Amino acid sequence: MANTSSTHDVKVLGAWPSPFVIRARIALNIKSVEYEFLAETPGSKSQLLLQSNPVHKKIPVLIHRGKPIAESLVIVQYIDEVWSSGPSILPSDPYDRAIARFWAAYVDDKFFPSLRPIKSAQGEEKAALVKQVNEGLVLLEEAFQKSSKGKAFFGGDRIGYLDVAFGSMLGWLRATEKMGEVKLLDEAKTPGLVQWAESFCADGAVKGLIPDTEKIVEFAKLIAARMKGSGSS
Amino acid sequence: MANTSSTHDVKVLGAWPSPFVIRARIALNIKSVEYEFLAETPGSKSQLLLQSNPVHKKIPVLIHRGKPIAESLVIVQYIDEVWSSGPSILPSDPYDRAIARFWAAYVDDKFFPSLRPIKSAQGEEKAALVKQVNEGLVLLEEAFQKSSKGKAFFGGDRIGYLDVAFGSMLGWLRATEKMGEVKLLDEAKTPGLVQWAESFCADGAVKGLIPDTEKIVEFAKLIAARMKGSGSS
Numbered sequence: 001m002a003n004t005s006s007t008h009d010v011k012v013l014g015a016w017p018s019p020f021v022i023r024a025r026i027a028l029n030i031k032s033v034e035y036e037f038l039a040e041t042p043g044s045k046s047q048l049l050l051q052s053n054p055v056h057k058k059i060p061v062l063i064h065r066g067k068p069i070a071e072s073l074v075i076v077q078y079i080d081e082v083w084s085s086g087p088s089i090l091p092s093d094p095y096d097r098a099i100a101r102f103w104a105a106y107v108d109d110k111f112f113p114s115l116r117p118i119k120s121a122q123g124e125e126k127a128a129l130v131k132q133v134n135e136g137l138v139l140l141e142e143a144f145q146k147s148s149k150g151k152a153f154f155g156g157d158r159i160g161y162l163d164v165a166f167g168s169m170l171g172w173l174r175a176t177e178k179m180g181e182v183k184l185l186d187e188a189k190t191p192g193l194v195q196w197a198e199s200f201c202a203d204g205a206v207k208g209l210i211p212d213t214e215k216i217v218e219f220a221k222l223i224a225a226r227m228k229g230s231g232s233s
Numbered sequence: 234m235a236n237t238s239s240t241h242d243v244k245v246l247g248a249w250p251s252p253f254v255i256r257a258r259i260a261l262n263i264k265s266v267e268y269e270f271l272a273e274t275p276g277s278k279s280q281l282l283l284q285s286n287p288v289h290k291k292i293p294v295l296i297h298r299g300k301p302i303a304e305s306l307v308i309v310q311y312i313d314e315v316w317s318s319g320p321s322i323l324p325s326d327p328y329d330r331a332i333a334r335f336w337a338a339y340v341d342d343k344f345f346p347s348l349r350p351i352k353s354a355q356g357e358e359k360a361a362l363v364k365q366v367n368e369g370l371v372l373l374e375e376a377f378q379k380s381s382k383g384k385a386f387f388g389g390d391r392i393g394y395l396d397v398a399f400g401s402m403l404g405w406l407r408a409t410e411k412m413g414e415v416k417l418l419d420e421a422k423t424p425g426l427v428q429w430a431e432s433f434c435a436d437g438a439v440k441g442l443i444p445d446t447e448k449i450v451e452f453a454k455l456i457a458a459r460m461k462g463s464g465s466s
Contacts (some may be wrong), residue, residue: 053341064328067328069328069331069332069334069335071334073330073334074334074338075331077330077331077334078327078330078331081327081330082327094314094315095297095300095302095311095363096310096314097310097311098302098307098308098310098311098316099302101304101306101307101310102302102303102304102307105304105306105307106288140286176416192271202268232251
């Protein structure tokens with residue numbers, strides 16, 4: 001199916017800084033599916049986005065043959081199922097799939113919500129968030145050691161579902177280290193993840209999608225300034 | 234595989250009031266898998282639970298051949314994939330699967346978090362929560378009309394993934410109506426869901442699992458009294 005899809009068939013509504021958008025794009029790259037990237041302007045929502053995801057009004061949205069699909073992990077699974085002739089994204093064994101889904105949910109429900117506010121947090125609040133993220137990274141290191149079985153990725157020899165789910169956060173992880181002046185990924189505590197992060201960003205399906213740390217820092221400052229200006233916090 | 238599994242192979246760690254536990258049990262019933270139900274005592278956590286789900290320490294946990302799986306939607310998908318000879322829980326079409334996954338995530342991320350606090354909320358806060366839940370029910374009514382295509386369930390002729398994800402909440406929905414003195418499921422605004430709720434609770438795989446409204450009300454009062462006593466809110 002991959003080879004018969006024209007660019008016109010597949011659209012991604014997104015924005016470069018969003019880790020959730022990056023997931024959809026990596027998944028399409030894994031399957032060698034060409035797509036049109038429709039960039040949303042930060043701070044505004046296109047008519048197409050509002051129509052395509054009326055419930056959450058959020059990116060990413062994948063539009064395949066005119067049908068919209070929202071929620072990044074739903075999109076990644078859809079891509080895996082539709083372009084099933086390409087390399088599998090989810091593990092083939094049901095138990096391994098369950099474990100990958102468990103940790104992907106952990107990344108969304110626990111890890112990222114703690115990571116996100118570190119850059120602007122102070123004092124005790126910041127210390128508590130950093131502690132949570134560090135504990136999360138130790139758990140993910142253990143999960144990596146178990147899942148990868150000595151290979152480069154959570155998915156083994158090639159990047160899979162949890163690699164995509166967690167790896168999409170690496171740009172923000174590094175930018176948070178810089179902005180928050182904290183060490184998160186650490187050679188001593190999470191040696192497997194340090195190595196994995198390098199392999200992940202160098203992978204052919206990922207290259208060019210994880211934004212440079214400096215670029216994210218600049219973007220985050222811009223957003224913070226805009227929110228301050230508008231009275232939001 | 235269903236017929237070769239002994240009760241000993243499959244255990245569910247749970248508690249009768251939890252909608253998330255109910256999901257796992259319905260899924261096993263759909264596949265005609267016998268299982269041992271290990272009831273956790275509310276307010277305490279067994280050693281087996283702490284060992285089986287060290288990350289979240291929450292029910293449900295499915296233990297299959299000694300291997301634990303946590304997170305209710307992950308469990309339901311695992312059950313669907315392992316006992317694949319039984320009736321399918323997820324739709325067979327990838328787009329329909331994506332839509333079912335989207336709404337199941339909606340139920341967990343938006344619907345239930347608004348429903349849960351209504352019973353003890355007051356004034357404006359309560360009005361806002363009821364409004365959110367009612368808006369959610371209208372969205373789910375639309376999703377039902379589209380997915381069911383005139384049949385009894387979101388999954389068509391038989392209960393499927395979204396039926397399980399959303400239907401598991403029906404006991405708490407009714408108990409919330411009673412405790413909060415509000416009307417949520419409504420013949421005028423959500424006629425499809427009213428009919429669906431009846432069909433769902435009468436289904437062979439569900440019968441006996443959705444607790445009576447009175448029983449939940451009693452349980453909720455007990456928990457509220459206990460939390461008040463311990464100084465929590």
